[in-house]
Amino acid sequence: MEVEGQFSAAHVIHGYQGACNRLHGHNYRILVRLAGEELDKLGMLIDYAAVKRALTEVIAPLDHAYLNDLESFAAANTTSEEIARYLYHRLQETLLNTDDLRRRVRLTEVMVYETGRQGVGYGE
Numbered sequence: 001m002e003v004e005g006q007f008s009a010a011h012v013i014h015g016y017q018g019a020c021n022r023l024h025g026h027n028y029r030i031l032v033r034l035a036g037e038e039l040d041k042l043g044m045l046i047d048y049a050a051v052k053r054a055l056t057e058v059i060a061p062l063d064h065a066y067l068n069d070l071e072s073f074a075a076a077n078t079t080s081e082e083i084a085r086y087l088y089h090r091l092q093e094t095l096l097n098t099d100d101l102r103r104r105v106r107l108t109e110v111m112v113y114e115t116g117r118q119g120v121g122y123g124e
Contacts (some may be wrong), residue, residue: 054095084122
């Protein structure tokens with residue numbers, strides 16, 4: 001299963017030798033990938049609407065923000081890799097919030113695309 005979201009934000013990658021060490025922004029595209037073998041009584045892995053709600057909640061603090069100012073990134077550069085890791089862990093907490101969901105559903109990957117042609121995934 002895959003659900004897509006998006007947000008816009010600005011950031012700086014400190015220590016980078018190139019243009020990304022200056023203030024710039026992206027229209028990030030996010031893909032959330034979930035998997036599992038057992039369906040619920042309705043025949044669903046998980047409701048798309050629930051995934052969309054959780055993703056919207058998790059990306060809301062990032063949307064139209066200067067990512068470097070956020071406490072969540074105080075100890076890390078605001079790379080796509082770090083953003084993907086952050087979103088993965090937040091979605092684990094927010095979305096898989098019942099014993100049934102934690103038993104049946106696996107969050108396999110969160111993909112973060114800075115452009116239409118380049119992105120990175122994070123999963124555990």
